[in-house]
Amino acid sequence: MSDLQAISGARIFDGQGWHDDAALLTEFGHVSGIVRAADVPAHAERVTLAGGMLVPGFVDLQVNGGGGVLFNNDPTLSGIRTICAAHAQFGTTALLPTLITDTVPVNVAAIAAGKAAADAAVPGFIGLHLEGPHLSLARKGTHHPDLIRPMDAEDCARLIAARAELPNLLVTVAAETVEPAMIAALQAAGIVVSIGHSDAGFDVATAAFEAGATMATHLFNAMSQLGNREPGVVGAVLASPHVHAGLIADGIHVHPAAIRAALRAKHGTGHIFLVTDAMSQTGTDLTSFTLNGRTITRANGALRLDDGTLAGADLDMINAVEFMHSTIGLTLDEALRMAALYPAEAMGIADLHGHLGPGALASFVHLDDARRVSATWISGRQVFQV
Secondary structure: OOOEEEEEOOEEEOOOOEEOOEEEEEEOOEEEEEEEHHHOOOOOEEEEOOOOEEEEOEEEEEEOEEOOEEOOOOOOHHHHHHHHHHHHOOOEEEEEEEEEOOOHHHHHHHHHHHHHHHHOOOOOEOOEEEEOOOOOHHHOOOOOHHHOOOOOHHHHHHHHHHHOOOOOEEEEEOOOOOOHHHHHHHHHOOOEEEEOOEOOOHHHHHHHHHHOOOEEOOOOOOEOOOOOOOOHHHHHHHHOOOOEEEEEOOOOOOOHHHHHHHHHHOOOOOOEEEEOOEOOOOOOOOOEEEEOOEEEEEEOOEEEOOOOOEEEEOOOHHHHHHHHHHHOOOOHHHHHHHHOHHHHHHHOOOOOOOOOOOOOEOOEEEEOOOOOEEEEEEOOEEEEEO
């Protein structure tokens, strides 16, 4: 059997443009190229699909759980395996299991699980996202207030040490709870710093971005809003050309009009990209679960605490893409880039993820003509099929 595989029978989107009557060539887990179907090498193993489209695998930088597992409740290698497998059925081929604000021992366990997942090469695992505990009480959202605290030198050192154990590390902090010098130290150590759950004003948020933060966590949600005299964190994100921003595109977290306005306002190398902020319910029929001893209920497309506070999202990546395309009105090309290329760029991993150019990992999704996931491949291996 040849190591070269040729997949044809579907339109191919490489991350920039479409290819018709073409074949995707993969070899040793990477993309070799895209050629005309008539030019497939004779020795290639052929896979012929029945229509639809092949698109780059989705990259989700905020995944709290899936498959019945919440990472906070099961910060283990097996928990990460379950989460990654649950999201593969919705087209996600690279993700960051996300730990919501918790105790130091749980953070330590999560980092150890991440190292084990990297060592085991768990399909879809690309690192961790530690969301908190260094957040704003005023913008805590579902994060437990008793566990929120400013960052100290020991916390900073623990994160820097964790980065050396992980392929990628993203941390969400509030601009007002972490000194710019600490943000600079984290960034210098290779950690991607995101501003979120922050009540900072425009100047403080901008200073955090100038210090080395390059991302914002779930734009509009749990952050100071854009005002006429105080533009807040939202204004700082939109005004900072290099800053990327995650977006929960479910029609509940952010109004469609606000999404359209933000897309028009954002310019520069930083883009708005899609995240699911999914919890343990993804891929299951769960109607409730617990986080830090509090019950979260799933109903009417949302996840909420008993007081009505949104607690993550009842969302998967293919539905986020569909929302951006069908409701917001983006071209399918751009909606797909928001789910794949732009988050890969935000994490600095676009050499391997988010597109189907030569040398990229052969991680891609087969969508049918109704844009539903039919099959998912990670690094050249099929991990899901309807």
